[in-house]
Amino acid sequence: MSLRGPQAMASLDEAMRDIRREEDEISKRLARSGERVSKIRESEADLVRELAKMRLDPAIQSELQGHISNAESKARDMLKAHASELSATEKALAVIDDKLGALTAERAKALKTQTARQVELDRLAASIASDMESNKVYVEQRDSAVQLLDTANQSMAKTEQAETDREDKGRPYRDDPLFMYLWENGYGTKNYRANNLIRYLDGLVARRIGFAKARPNFAMLNEIPLRLREHAENQIAAAQASQSKVEALQMTAVDAAGGKPVRAQIAAAQQQIEAIDEKITAAEDERDATAKNLSLLAQGADPAFEQALSTLAASLLREDIQTLLAEARRTATGRDDTLVAQIDDARMRVKDEDNETREQRQRLKTLAARRRELEDIQWEFKKSRFDDPRSSFGEERLVGDLLNEFLRGGITAANYWDQWRRSQNFNQDSPWSGGGSRGPAGGSNSPWGERGGSTINWPNGSFGGGRGSGSSGTGGGWSRGGSMGGGFSRPRSGSSGGGFKTGGGSGKSGGFKTGGGV
Incomplete structure (x- = not known):
């Protein structure tokens, strides 16, 4: 069973939507991870304060709390600004996605109109x-x-x-x-x-x-x-x-035989399709830049966000705090042990978040590369008119196993496109x-x-x-x-x-x- 051009194009569009959707989900996951790390650090700061109250004299305790509170205050302000920028970028990306969806639908409508006129022209050709x-x-x-x-x-x-x-x-x-x-x-x-x-x-x-x-x-x-x-x-x-x-x-x-008006309509539809394709390309490039910015923000690559977390982390890794923890571990006081265990748990959770973040960052990088490759393939697909209703493909796996293999990185974009090209016929x-x-x-x-x-x-x-x-x-x-x-x-x-x-x-x-x- 052969695969028709519009069906093939629809499958590629669906794969593109899936990639973009997963990119968005990972970006949001990374953003939430940054928020969790911030809250864990704040919780750790509270535990350190409580431990200091139990083990330090008031003067040293006050100095230590001042350092921690100052770092928390700066971090909170920076994180608030970062969250605002992140939210604005997410909304901008959603607007572009809506634009791409509308353009894709408009293109499909224009292609359908062109196809109907083409059928008329083919019938006229058959009659003469x-x-x-x-x-x-x-x-x-x-x-x-x-x-x-x-x-x-x-x-x-x-x-x-x-x-x-x-x-x-x-x-x-x-x-x-x-x-x-x-x-x-x-x-x-x-x-x-x-x-x-x-x-x-x-x-x-x-x-x-x-x-x-x-x-x-x-x-x-x-x-x-x-x-x-x-x-x-x-x-x-x-x-x-x-x-x-x-x-x-x-x-x-x-x-x-009267076919000139029909040919003119076909040409007009083609011009419309080409104009839409130009808009799609521009929107994709705009989305690529916005997605890249969102990715950086979500990963904490924003200098303000990095400074906020590093400032708070540094305040909790001061030498006097490390000394406080070491002394608490040497005692057998039950409350000390509980606080130290909670602090250790908080730091372990931060490490786990960091490990998870590294994996998600790599996945996001892979998705971005795959999305750009698929954009290249879709461009060639349209340029070659493979989405024409009279275009067909003898290899159904192009939108099944082979598509999945390409998305997983099992075959290159060049190899995948070459298989499309070799399978294609104009019926x-x-x-x-x-x-x-x-x-x-x-x-x-x-x-x-x-x-x-x-x-x-x-x-x-x-x-x-x-x-x-x-x-x-x-x-x-x-x-x-x-x-x-x-x-x-x-x-x-x-x-x-x-x-x-x-x-x-x-x-x-x-x-x-x-x-x-x-």
Whole structure:
């Protein structure tokens, strides 16, 4: 059973809400922990006062109580200001969450409207399909585009195979330090530079390892993929140009049949969606900054809060108090023992709170990182138009086990997104065969990389799939998608950066130098 684009988007939205909810809960838990530590310290101070009354003369007792009371008073004022700032930040975060919820709902409504208009356009396309099949110019152009597309896919497949061979067959060369030494120094080429002694020694090494025979083979392994990729990219450009001509003919025919207003409505809905997405991105960045501030406040990283607790703690760890406790422990007075035990218990509870706080801080840090990764994935998801109703995914575990594994950190964001990309297809459900013409890799994916496909879901399924002309739906890319590469492209405000590299990269696998060249 396949997973539809809107369902998939809804699952990612739900996961995002869960992450944000847990972040909020941990922040509140940390804030309560700080309050508990403060109250425990105040209770400890009361116990110390009581112990001092029993064991110290009035003059020393008064001095000690003055130190403690002064520290308590300062801490109380600082903690009150901290609590006020914490409350204000929590309210600000709640406002942003409400804004994000409203924007998400508004986006879903706009997508639903766009989908309804798309259905109208697809029906119109189906009604004129037979007429288009009798249009010689259109059929010839479409068939030419499909042929060019098949050629481009085959060319890219050969390129990827050559790149695989470069990696696998080139490994023995790269693993040989003597060969790589000579190669990287350009031995046997016009780029080689060395004095007579080094030339003599390098010549001995070259003859010993058979470098003269091996070097051309290794050079060819490196050069062939580069030439093939250049050729494949030219083939893709030609296919794209031909596809543009097909789309122009499609648009002309649909507009002539009355489809222009519907296309305009689809375009308007798309503009609305894109505007909402910009607002969502801005709100997410605002939320990220606010959540970070709340996290710092909740963890006690606020200088005023830290000073408040450290001042109170320092007053209870004074040397004279430690001496008082030590003397009380040496006596057998029952009341002394009770007070000392209560003070020790208070200090142990503070330690327990500190240990719990460290764990919660780490969890909060992990959640923040995972939330940002999921924002990156959702950005790419929308950019690729994977939330289109005609988009589907063959792997249901993407919103089940794999999603949970990603959230637990079992797989990287790049790996998780790559599995989405590989599982995705743009479905073409119309029964019209169109004389057997086929789209990329069997007509299931949008073939045009960052360009996207036609607005119209043509019944033959030869080129439809993108949502809107000029859309950025990748549909998995060309053939096996091995050349996609790159990193997450979600813009980030400030210096927080873009995201995570997914690896790959056009024609750059292998990681070795080309050295002396051919």
